[in-house]
Amino acid sequence: METPYLLSMDNITKEYFGNRVLKNVSLKIKPGEIHALMGENGAGKSTLMNVLFGMPVIHQTGGFEGQVQLEGKVIRIQDPQGAMKYGIGMVHQEFMLIPDFTVTENIKVGREIGRSSILPLMDRVFGRDLDHMEWEKMSTDSRKALDSIGMMNIEEYAKVAGMPIGFQQFVEIAREIDKTGIKLLVFDEPTAVLTESEADRLLEIMRLIASRGIAIIFITHRLDEVMEVADSLTILRDGEFIARKDVVETDLVEIAQLMIGRSVEKLVDDSAEDTRRIDDDRIALELINYRVDMPGEKVRQINVKIREGEIFGFGGLAGQGKIGIHNGIQGLFETEGSVIVHGEKLDLSKRGEALRKDIAFVSEDRRGVGLLLGESIERNIIFSAMQVKNEFLKGRFIDRKKSRQHVEAMIKLLDIRCTGPEQTVGSLSGGNQQKVCLARALTLKPNILMVAEPTRGIDIGAKKLVLEYLRKINLEEGTTIVVISSELAELRSICDRIAIVSEGKISAVLAPDASDADYGLAMSGLSREDVSA
Amino acid sequence: MTGVRKFVNSVGLPRLIIGIFFIALIISGLALGLNPQFLFSDIIRRWLMYSILVLAMVPGVQSGIGLNFGISLGVVSGLVGVVIAMEVAFNGGWFLHLGAAAAWLSLLLALVIAIVIAALVGAAYGLLLNRVKGSEMTVSTYVGFSSIAMMNIVWVILNFKNGQLRWPIGRGLRNTASLQESFGGLLSDPRIYETARSITISPEVSDVGSIKVKQPAGLSFLAIDVADSGFILPLGLILVFALCCLVVWLFFRSKTGVALSAAGENELFTRANGINVDRMRILGTSISTVFGAVGIIIYAQTYGFLQLYNAPLMMGFTAVASILLGGATVTRARISNVIIGTLLFQGILTVALPVANQLVNVSALPEVMRMIISNGIILYALSKTKGGNQR
Numbered sequence: 001m002e003t004p005y006l007l008s009m010d011n012i013t014k015e016y017f018g019n020r021v022l023k024n025v026s027l028k029i030k031p032g033e034i035h036a037l038m039g040e041n042g043a044g045k046s047t048l049m050n051v052l053f054g055m056p057v058i059h060q061t062g063g064f065e066g067q068v069q070l071e072g073k074v075i076r077i078q079d080p081q082g083a084m085k086y087g088i089g090m091v092h093q094e095f096m097l098i099p100d101f102t103v104t105e106n107i108k109v110g111r112e113i114g115r116s117s118i119l120p121l122m123d124r125v126f127g128r129d130l131d132h133m134e135w136e137k138m139s140t141d142s143r144k145a146l147d148s149i150g151m152m153n154i155e156e157y158a159k160v161a162g163m164p165i166g167f168q169q170f171v172e173i174a175r176e177i178d179k180t181g182i183k184l185l186v187f188d189e190p191t192a193v194l195t196e197s198e199a200d201r202l203l204e205i206m207r208l209i210a211s212r213g214i215a216i217i218f219i220t221h222r223l224d225e226v227m228e229v230a231d232s233l234t235i236l237r238d239g240e241f242i243a244r245k246d247v248v249e250t251d252l253v254e255i256a257q258l259m260i261g262r263s264v265e266k267l268v269d270d271s272a273e274d275t276r277r278i279d280d281d282r283i284a285l286e287l288i289n290y291r292v293d294m295p296g297e298k299v300r301q302i303n304v305k306i307r308e309g310e311i312f313g314f315g316g317l318a319g320q321g322k323i324g325i326h327n328g329i330q331g332l333f334e335t336e337g338s339v340i341v342h343g344e345k346l347d348l349s350k351r352g353e354a355l356r357k358d359i360a361f362v363s364e365d366r367r368g369v370g371l372l373l374g375e376s377i378e379r380n381i382i383f384s385a386m387q388v389k390n391e392f393l394k395g396r397f398i399d400r401k402k403s404r405q406h407v408e409a410m411i412k413l414l415d416i417r418c419t420g421p422e423q424t425v426g427s428l429s430g431g432n433q434q435k436v437c438l439a440r441a442l443t444l445k446p447n448i449l450m451v452a453e454p455t456r457g458i459d460i461g462a463k464k465l466v467l468e469y470l471r472k473i474n475l476e477e478g479t480t481i482v483v484i485s486s487e488l489a490e491l492r493s494i495c496d497r498i499a500i501v502s503e504g505k506i507s508a509v510l511a512p513d514a515s516d517a518d519y520g521l522a523m524s525g526l527s528r529e530d531v532s533a
Numbered sequence: 534m535t536g537v538r539k540f541v542n543s544v545g546l547p548r549l550i551i552g553i554f555f556i557a558l559i560i561s562g563l564a565l566g567l568n569p570q571f572l573f574s575d576i577i578r579r580w581l582m583y584s585i586l587v588l589a590m591v592p593g594v595q596s597g598i599g600l601n602f603g604i605s606l607g608v609v610s611g612l613v614g615v616v617i618a619m620e621v622a623f624n625g626g627w628f629l630h631l632g633a634a635a636a637w638l639s640l641l642l643a644l645v646i647a648i649v650i651a652a653l654v655g656a657a658y659g660l661l662l663n664r665v666k667g668s669e670m671t672v673s674t675y676v677g678f679s680s681i682a683m684m685n686i687v688w689v690i691l692n693f694k695n696g697q698l699r700w701p702i703g704r705g706l707r708n709t710a711s712l713q714e715s716f717g718g719l720l721s722d723p724r725i726y727e728t729a730r731s732i733t734i735s736p737e738v739s740d741v742g743s744i745k746v747k748q749p750a751g752l753s754f755l756a757i758d759v760a761d762s763g764f765i766l767p768l769g770l771i772l773v774f775a776l777c778c779l780v781v782w783l784f785f786r787s788k789t790g791v792a793l794s795a796a797g798e799n800e801l802f803t804r805a806n807g808i809n810v811d812r813m814r815i816l817g818t819s820i821s822t823v824f825g826a827v828g829i830i831i832y833a834q835t836y837g838f839l840q841l842y843n844a845p846l847m848m849g850f851t852a853v854a855s856i857l858l859g860g861a862t863v864t865r866a867r868i869s870n871v872i873i874g875t876l877l878f879q880g881i882l883t884v885a886l887p888v889a890n891q892l893v894n895v896s897a898l899p900e901v902m903r904m905i906i907s908n909g910i911i912l913y914a915l916s917k918t919k920g921g922n923q924r
Contacts, residue, residue, distance in 0.1 A: 330805055352807015369801045384806050387792055396787045
């Protein structure tokens, strides 16, 4: 069968433990084409790539349904080495380079060129593992690979350690290019860690590679880059195939819409009358030139005013910095700029300052930061109030009676399913653990409650309960609530305003009913004006 | 069936196996004709003698520094406390006038000096451990060894006058000093309360030569020879150990104790709640060292001798093995782990020796057997740790 496509993945379906993460997804790429694969976090991009590379995680969980064809022939890739044999390579986001090796060694690692050792017997006994290395040949090869991507200024004998990030990326590309018979290269968010000029250079290189007939799958969330280099694109959403488009036929707004577009499911019942008085003059929390040095979630510069009594959301893709915001205020990472709470500047160099100023937190990392897994529900719930506000203490010791009463009330209020206050938190389900985190925050009787990923990893019933409860305390107690979440639907269903964080900055503050296209553009760091300009 | 499994799970298989082995040893010992009164007295005595040293592991583990092999720092602090107390008592000659109370006063003095030194040394040691996060146990092992080595030098150059402490000729302290004329046995030996003991007086203080001192009979409840059968109930030791347990228990119910124990379980969580994790670790290390100091003093008073130089070299290991045997992990330890673990470890050592002696009669055997058994138990206990750091 003759086909114009180099690679075609048809009707790929993949389940993880009964959870369908890919539903009949198709992906087709022509030789020499740059094809963007797009979608939000959790849309199924990585799973699709895992299928393509035959990663063990796919086979260990029962394989997949559907067909993969390369140049018209059905292939079965059993492991990443298999993918390499078919000429499929990948440039990783986190570099797979050995810092103390030279560029040549990194390019050739695992594929060294050798010749039989001087002693013929050695071969017989040890196989080819003790071959004599042909360094000159390998250096020449590396040079060629580097030259072919226009990297004349990287020396093949230099060590990788200490090179600029961009150079490391290029070494990684050179390694893939050097593999003989490479036909398809996958770039996994290659520009995420690069500076602007490095990123421009990378896009150029991608074009260069494609011009030699190698097909490229370009995974990214930067819409402008897609418009710049890609020929065509496939959009996934929630594990489903949404569209395959040629870039010339479409525009930014349409792509953004397709990525986000989902009917906003109603997650909470908002029939209760809204009697809140929200005033632009009464500011609960203000961030001015706020930066947080949190690895992987850097906040670069945020200026925002959150009004008293509102529910404010921070959205955006993973790694863009929204997670850094509350972690900085909580004092877990170094911050710069000012955080002003009810007109008073927080001194974040002091430990626990935010807690003492009546800000409570529910961490996105439940098991790592949010809970003492080995301790009882009771200990977890009263911990912060006891340490920060000296509550539940009789003299210097725990007041058993008071704490027990409070915890039992909390268990009832939040419907924590457990055998009693003594049960260890580690043995609870995710949803109930989340309720314990929430109970601990509420026990502080906060003025401002910052909740990160409130519904991550919990079932739909608990999800609804948690969100409804947030809304309830917002209405009844007037607590200002800041929700940080990757789930746009969740933000849109409870927030009054939503700030989309992209590359450590707020790209837009949107109303919950703003259009999908606006959200999509904001997530890739663009605005309407950028598009029309 | 499920009942059995539940029981095994709650006790823990290692403890069950060792417990059965322990009971089997006792039965075979009795069958071989060992004197039951002596056997059980010995088990109880050794159990209590070591238990405070083992208890010292708890604050360390809970604060996150892992098993405190560097307990030797506490031990040498305790030893320093004792030698200073004995020297002061001698130089002042005041015990001549205090009579029986002198022994108690020197015990108290030793404890006070030791606790102060240990708290300071422990805090400094905590600072060190904060700089080597992640490899505390390796570092603490070497700190333990080197502290003993360093004190070897100190012992040898100390120019004390007390005849019980110093070498008869030259300078420096003895390997083993008798506490017979000081506080030895006050909490555990009924003979102290039955017969007067003779205390030598140095000619520099008085020319009496020696005096006879008898402890008041009213305090004899501290060491009871039950029905004069030879079975000794060291009530004094029990009370002191119970008091120490109570202090630890109360501490972990206080605000600081809860914070300290959280620091050991989840550093990020603790920091997120505005608590200084490093300070908690220093506090935990310091408390652990203090209990090490108290532990060695109680150990010495029970044993009746003060052992200097290399004698406490492996004490950290015995304590660690005991608490692991009791079911503690590198990250979590409880008082019950201390009680059970010390009973099993010391109990087996106490019973296994006479039993082995009865079975094979070779002169050098006891020492060899002791090494094999105690190190065997340590190895077994260490192999049962669910190691790893919490992060």
